[in-house]
Amino acid sequence: MSNIFKIAILPGDGIGPEVMKQAIKILERIQKYIKKKITINTYCIGGIAIKKYSDPLPRVTLEGCEKSDAILLGSVGGPEWDHLPLHKRPEKGSLLKLRKHFNLFVNLRPSFFYKNLSILSPLKEKILNKGFDIICIRELIGGIYYGPNGIKGKGINEHAFDTEIYSRFEIERIAHIAFNIALKRNKKICSIDKANVLQTSILWRKILIEISQKYKSVKLKHMYIDNAVMQLIKNPSQFDVILCPNLFGDIISDQCAVITGSIGNLPSASFNQNYFGLYEPAGGSAPDIAGKNIANPIAQILSLAMLIEYSLKERKISVKIKNAIHKILNLGYRTKDLSINNSKEKIITTDDMGTLIMESIK
Template identity: 90%
Template sequence: MSNIFKIAVLPGDGIGPEVMKQAIKVLEKIQKYIKKKIIIDTYYIGGSAINKFDDPLPKITLNGCEKSDAILLGSVGGPEWDYLPLNKRPEKGSLLKLRKYFNLFVNLRPSFCYKNLSILSPLKEKILNKGFNIICIRELIGGIYFGLNGRKGNGKNEYAFDTETYSRFEIERIAHIAFNIALKRKKKICSIDKANVLQTSILWREVVTEISKKYKSVKLQHMYIDNAVMQLIKNPSQFDVILCPNLFGDIISDQCAVITGSIGNLPSASFNQNYFGLYEPAGGSAPDIAGKNIANPIAQILSLAMLIKFSLKEEKIYIKIKNAIQKILNLGYRTKDLSINNSKEKIVTTDDIGTLIIESI
């Protein structure tokens, strides 16, 4: 087994390079705790790659990712590239292609609320007091985003279509991942579908139910997507592991982020069958604040922490980073997006937050 671990770093667009810089600072600090030597190679992706290579996912980036042991990705996109055809824009032209190329079929997005930031959540205090710690597991390379689509006809007869398909195999493999994760948590899964309307959801429910019989200690619940978004607002504490097809997972995972109070605090991880991982923040590239040194780097740093946990198998270091973030928040340090106009707050820059986290590890 090699003593070297290679990370392909893709800073992205907007605030991406700024917050990635903070994650790399953290990585340099914790290198001494990691058994393997970390090697970082940086590549263009998204809008920055379009500007340099006229391609949101150039071959040099793809080749670099292939040679790596994990990918640390920043946010991509922005209005600068909205003039391009949809499949050439940063989001679809790089993110969807990257997911498909590496067969990253499972996406994990944790959702939790820091107690001292709970006032930022849109939820009522009595709901927040119950607490919640949810992990949303989203099937990432199937469904409507990758199905047949197009536009036909002219004038009043013009129409557009998007097709959703799911195979038994695709549902089985994501379900096994979800049940195995549930075994290490509260042994509860809520599977999301629209089985009262959609054929793909009927198959989804049937297959997930079949797989559940192999995990008898895990309690399985099915819930329609429309009810699920309501229940997340009314009582998020009822959920532990949420399993979703691609489209519904996109909706649910973003809602899970919003109820925490700030999408800027949440990471995500995507894997293939070999557990090759891509790690990225849940939020966007925020081009309106790019270059101002006020962006929140916590989600990017936590994405690095997930890489350390899942790809490097260093659980203790993952916990060190999480604890360091909690410590600086407890001390009142905030980037502007986390401000609640409290006299105890200390509003600091992107660079400052990174440095404070490093000093607390």
């Protein structure tokens, strides 16, 4: 086994390069705690790759990722490329291709409550007092985003279609991941579907029930997507692990993010059966604030922490990073997006936030 761990760095567009710079500071800091030597190579993706290579996912980037042990990605896209056909835009032309190429069928999106940021949450205080710690598991390379689609016909007969298809093996493999994660948490899974309407959901629910028999200690319940989005607002503390098909996971994971108060604090991980992973912030490229040194780097740094936990298998180091972030927030340091104009706040730049977190890792 190699003593070198290779990370492909894909800074992306907008604020991507600024927040990625902060994650690299953390990488340099934690190297002394990790047995393997970490090496990084940087590649273009998204809009910046379109400008340089006329391709949102150029061959050189894909080959660089193939030679790596994990991928750390910034955000991609922006209105500058909205005029392009869907398959050539940064989001679909790079992200969806990367997921499919590496068979990244699992997406993990943690959503946890920062008590000292509670005022940023849209939820009432009586709901927040219960706290919440949710992990949303989304099937990522199947379903409606990858099924047959198109626009056909002319005039009044012009029509569009998107087709959702799920095979047994796709449902089984994501279900086993979810149950094994639940075993390490509070042993509860809420599976999201629309089994009263959709055939794919009927199969999804049937297979989840079958697999649950192999995990007797995990409590499985089912919830329709429309009820689930309501319950997340009313009582998020009832959830532990939420398991979703691709489309519903896209919806639910964003709602899980917003109830924390800031999507700028939340990471995500996508990986395959070998835990080769792509790690990225949950938020977008925010081109309106790019270059101003005011973006929040916490989600990018936490994405690195997930890489260290799941791909490097160094959970203790991941916890060190998370603890450092909590410490800095508890001291009142905030980037502009986290500000509530409180006299106790200390508003700092992107660079300062990265440096303070880095220096707090002990």
